[in-house]
Amino acid sequence: MMNMVWIAGNLNRRITRLMVVSLVWLGCGTGPCHGSGGNLETVSGDTVAGSLADADASNLAWQHPGFAQPFKFEAALVKRISQPRTDQKQIAEGAFGIELVQGERLYGDIIDIDDEWIQIRTSDIGDLSIKRSHILALSAWNNGEAVVYQGPRDIASWKAEGNWTDLGGTLTTSELGASIVGDVPLPEIADIQLEVSWQETPNFVIALGVDPKKPDESSKKAFRIEVWQDQVVALWESDAVADIVLLGNVESMAGQLRVMVRLDQPNQRAEIYSEAGLMLGQLTLPKQNSTSDRSCTGLRVHNIRGQVRVDSIQVLKSPTFKSHALHSWPDIALNPVPVLVSLTDDSILIGNWISVDDEYWMFQREGEEERQQRIKSSDILQVEFAQSQTPPELSTEVSETTFRLSTFKGQRLAGRYLGVIDGRLQFHPNVSLDPTTLALSDLRTLNQTVTTRNANTSSRLERRRLIAEGTNLRGRFVPTSANESANDSTGAMRFEPMGASPADMLDDFSGRYVIRSTTPIVKTEPPQSPPRPVRPPQGVFGFFVRAFGNNPATQSKTPPSLSLRTGEVIPASVSRIDETNVHFKSEMSAVTKIPSEIIESVRLQSGQYEPTLEEIERERLLMVPRMRKRNPPTHLLIGVNGDVLRCRFIALDEQTLTIETRLETITIERQHVAQIIWLGTRGEDRETEQRPDGLYVKAKLFNGHQLGIVPEQVTELEIVGANPFLDETRIQFARIDELFFGDAAWKEALPKSSSLWELTDAPEPEIIEGGGGDRGTASPLVGETAPEFKLQLLDGTTFALSEQKGKVVVLDFWATWCGPCLQAMPTIEATASKFDSDEVILVAVNLQESPATIKPILERLKIDPLVALDIDGVAGQRYQANAIPQTVVIDRNGNVQKVFVGGGSGLAENLENAITDCLASPDGT
Numbered sequence: 001m002m003n004m005v006w007i008a009g010n011l012n013r014r015i016t017r018l019m020v021v022s023l024v025w026l027g028c029g030t031g032p033c034h035g036s037g038g039n040l041e042t043v044s045g046d047t048v049a050g051s052l053a054d055a056d057a058s059n060l061a062w063q064h065p066g067f068a069q070p071f072k073f074e075a076a077l078v079k080r081i082s083q084p085r086t087d088q089k090q091i092a093e094g095a096f097g098i099e100l101v102q103g104e105r106l107y108g109d110i111i112d113i114d115d116e117w118i119q120i121r122t123s124d125i126g127d128l129s130i131k132r133s134h135i136l137a138l139s140a141w142n143n144g145e146a147v148v149y150q151g152p153r154d155i156a157s158w159k160a161e162g163n164w165t166d167l168g169g170t171l172t173t174s175e176l177g178a179s180i181v182g183d184v185p186l187p188e189i190a191d192i193q194l195e196v197s198w199q200e201t202p203n204f205v206i207a208l209g210v211d212p213k214k215p216d217e218s219s220k221k222a223f224r225i226e227v228w229q230d231q232v233v234a235l236w237e238s239d240a241v242a243d244i245v246l247l248g249n250v251e252s253m254a255g256q257l258r259v260m261v262r263l264d265q266p267n268q269r270a271e272i273y274s275e276a277g278l279m280l281g282q283l284t285l286p287k288q289n290s291t292s293d294r295s296c297t298g299l300r301v302h303n304i305r306g307q308v309r310v311d312s313i314q315v316l317k318s319p320t321f322k323s324h325a326l327h328s329w330p331d332i333a334l335n336p337v338p339v340l341v342s343l344t345d346d347s348i349l350i351g352n353w354i355s356v357d358d359e360y361w362m363f364q365r366e367g368e369e370e371r372q373q374r375i376k377s378s379d380i381l382q383v384e385f386a387q388s389q390t391p392p393e394l395s396t397e398v399s400e401t402t403f404r405l406s407t408f409k410g411q412r413l414a415g416r417y418l419g420v421i422d423g424r425l426q427f428h429p430n431v432s433l434d435p436t437t438l439a440l441s442d443l444r445t446l447n448q449t450v451t452t453r454n455a456n457t458s459s460r461l462e463r464r465r466l467i468a469e470g471t472n473l474r475g476r477f478v479p480t481s482a483n484e485s486a487n488d489s490t491g492a493m494r495f496e497p498m499g500a501s502p503a504d505m506l507d508d509f510s511g512r513y514v515i516r517s518t519t520p521i522v523k524t525e526p527p528q529s530p531p532r533p534v535r536p537p538q539g540v541f542g543f544f545v546r547a548f549g550n551n552p553a554t555q556s557k558t559p560p561s562l563s564l565r566t567g568e569v570i571p572a573s574v575s576r577i578d579e580t581n582v583h584f585k586s587e588m589s590a591v592t593k594i595p596s597e598i599i600e601s602v603r604l605q606s607g608q609y610e611p612t613l614e615e616i617e618r619e620r621l622l623m624v625p626r627m628r629k630r631n632p633p634t635h636l637l638i639g640v641n642g643d644v645l646r647c648r649f650i651a652l653d654e655q656t657l658t659i660e661t662r663l664e665t666i667t668i669e670r671q672h673v674a675q676i677i678w679l680g681t682r683g684e685d686r687e688t689e690q691r692p693d694g695l696y697v698k699a700k701l702f703n704g705h706q707l708g709i710v711p712e713q714v715t716e717l718e719i720v721g722a723n724p725f726l727d728e729t730r731i732q733f734a735r736i737d738e739l740f741f742g743d744a745a746w747k748e749a750l751p752k753s754s755s756l757w758e759l760t761d762a763p764e765p766e767i768i769e770g771g772g773g774d775r776g777t778a779s780p781l782v783g784e785t786a787p788e789f790k791l792q793l794l795d796g797t798t799f800a801l802s803e804q805k806g807k808v809v810v811l812d813f814w815a816t817w818c819g820p821c822l823q824a825m826p827t828i829e830a831t832a833s834k835f836d837s838d839e840v841i842l843v844a845v846n847l848q849e850s851p852a853t854i855k856p857i858l859e860r861l862k863i864d865p866l867v868a869l870d871i872d873g874v875a876g877q878r879y880q881a882n883a884i885p886q887t888v889v890i891d892r893n894g895n896v897q898k899v900f901v902g903g904g905s906g907l908a909e910n911l912e913n914a915i916t917d918c919l920a921s922p923d924g925t
Helices: 008-021 215-219 459-463 482-486 539-548 615-622 743-747 753-757 819-832 851-861 874-878 907-920
Strands: 038-042 047-053 059-063 071-074 078-082 096-100 105-113 117-121 127-131 135-140 147-151 159-161 165-167 170-173 179-183 189-197 203-210 223-228 231-237 242-249 256-264 269-274 279-284 298-305 308-317 339-343 348-357 360-365 372-376 380-385 403-407 412-421 424-429 436-439 443-448 465-468 471-478 494-497 511-514 561-564 569-571 573-577 581-585 593-595 599-603 635-639 644-652 656-661 664-669 673-678 697-701 706-714 718-723 727-732 736-741 790-793 798-800 808-814 840-847 866-870 886-890 896-901
Touching (some): 059 412, 203 215, 203 256, 231 269, 403 424, 569 706, 635 656, 808 819
Antiparallel strands (some): 038 078, 135 380, 170 308, 189 308, 203 298, 223 231, 231 242, 256 269, 412 424, 424 436, 581 593, 599 673, 886 896
């Protein structure tokens, strides 16, 4: 005898559940979608991008687009597989939704029935025969006509704050404070199914019914699901009251929350159901008297800390079916299982379901054994099956590892994975008599229901990870031979993930392999210099010795090195440099010389010697004056004390260095120079320069060095291959911090220092005839803080703009070869001299000329202004002196008030008025 109980009181709930769970994404449109956009997650938390491939029942084969063969994971070690989606949506097809035991669901049409089995036809997984005892209810679905939204769609459809990643059809973040807001839109009465997951300890807030334009403010009064320490709760609050429901313990949820929320915003009511359809609680707030507040249509996910992944958001208009009172079935054994049928005219029928005949179903009413009733299937809202208090037994062949699949059309079934054959998943549902197949293009997710295995890990492999887009995978590179890599079907770099078979890396793979975290290089400060000689040497050589001499070399663990334009940095002892080559010895290469044209820099001394320069000093070093454009500097020398000198390099030997600077050739001792940097046009052009064919790997070594290699063989201890300039090269794993592959080797691993030492031509100012009579407000500099500069004056002293606060400063940009400049200079000086010199200062900024050229011109004009020497053109560039004469008026607060370009009769009046206005202004402007 079985105790049978009707659950007819939950009619409304079941219809809602069946409608909600069908809201799914179409992953592929009309074509296959099992490309490289999917994602596999292992039970140990590793992830890898790719797609399912053919395999037997013992493993899951996963094809990463950067590898020649699929990785074959032991099935028990795979936690989750998710497939990508497109913007096109696909609704589950069929007249009815079928709710099964343990939260499983199907959508389709009923094609046959007998006393024990019901046959269901679906559009994606074919025909299934399911026992009556495994079915809870059938509800009218009508091809999903109530669907409003399904997602989460791609990140572009959301207003995102922080870093979110679209990972195999889900949105995920681990950034503190990251959030997404979207206009779903929610109906006033909506059914929303949420699926979110996490790793480790989560802390997030999901708000339903927010104003998309004011998400932060409106979230406070919206229905919310939050994590409170180790509990997940649902709450709804107003200014006066709050209602809270406990949904469960974080630990018991095993990293995933699946709930359905019926949200009634006008009446401020909410019901929350578990995945299996059990009501977890109700929230009710006093109804607002005001009708001005409209229902809000948005949804917000906010990550407080930890990691959260939005797997599915599904919304439909809530049905308005009437619920019936609880019905009890007599305590007798019945076969077939009796049913309760709810019809569109609000009537019900209790009895046995006899048969299916096209669009009509035959029922036998309770107590009327001789009478059968024929009902049109389109008139049926729901059919509920009487359930035993003892749950039905599922297939006795359920394996140790059980997976739950979901399709893009909303089917959800648990069962045994049987493999993949010819692009179709082989699967035996626990509730079905026979196995079925599913095209991989229709598969949305495949989740292990209960994790029964953990991956074997070692402390060494725990730290070693292959990282690429959508991939973070622990494992190791296994040995290969040179003969193998010569075969087109294999590669020199063979990666073996933990718990999976190895695969050969393809030439176009881009990513990195982390062996240990990169340790930042600690800058070694040079020692304090001893007292300088009382009478230091004079001239250019004296300048060099004062800058670079009397500073003993700092010792450091970092050895001398050689840096190439392609990013290599190798330990090397440089013996000499001539016109064409750098000669060296290195334990990492048999080559002893390299062409100078591919050199980035040479570090001659052990240690880290990096110059400390202000921005304006760096600009001056790298600015090429007009007079030197045909003969620009070629190198920077960095002294052991961090000072910098630019020059034209000539030669280096074991003892001395020969350079040309300021038209003088000098020879100095090598011990004073820490580093030589090659100047020139660098940057993006290095990315394609000398890029070799095949898989290119850049090794970042523990001491800050880098070495590129085209691998030919991997042993237990090292990578063996060739470098375009260093020939045969060997890199020991013990020395490696990280390996970079493909594009990452050229973009991420390239040293950043070169871009700091690129030469720029000083601007060539245009001569302006006339002018000066304008209002002086056209320049973008007007109203901005005056650019700082520090220049040597004609008398040998120094002028710094920053030291002139409280005064009005007039800058006259000029050159001796500019006729209008020479005509305007007396006028400018006469105008400035009308004001108190303690309040107004005039500085004539000469552009890129020598004192010997300037002095005779001033004597001929019979003027004696304060002349600043912009030898390198840096000040002219900062003040956009592209046309001269240019007169700039700076107020007492250091802001540009006027910029007059050109001379002419109106300049004197305009300049005098500008100075007067600056002095008269109470705030200095």
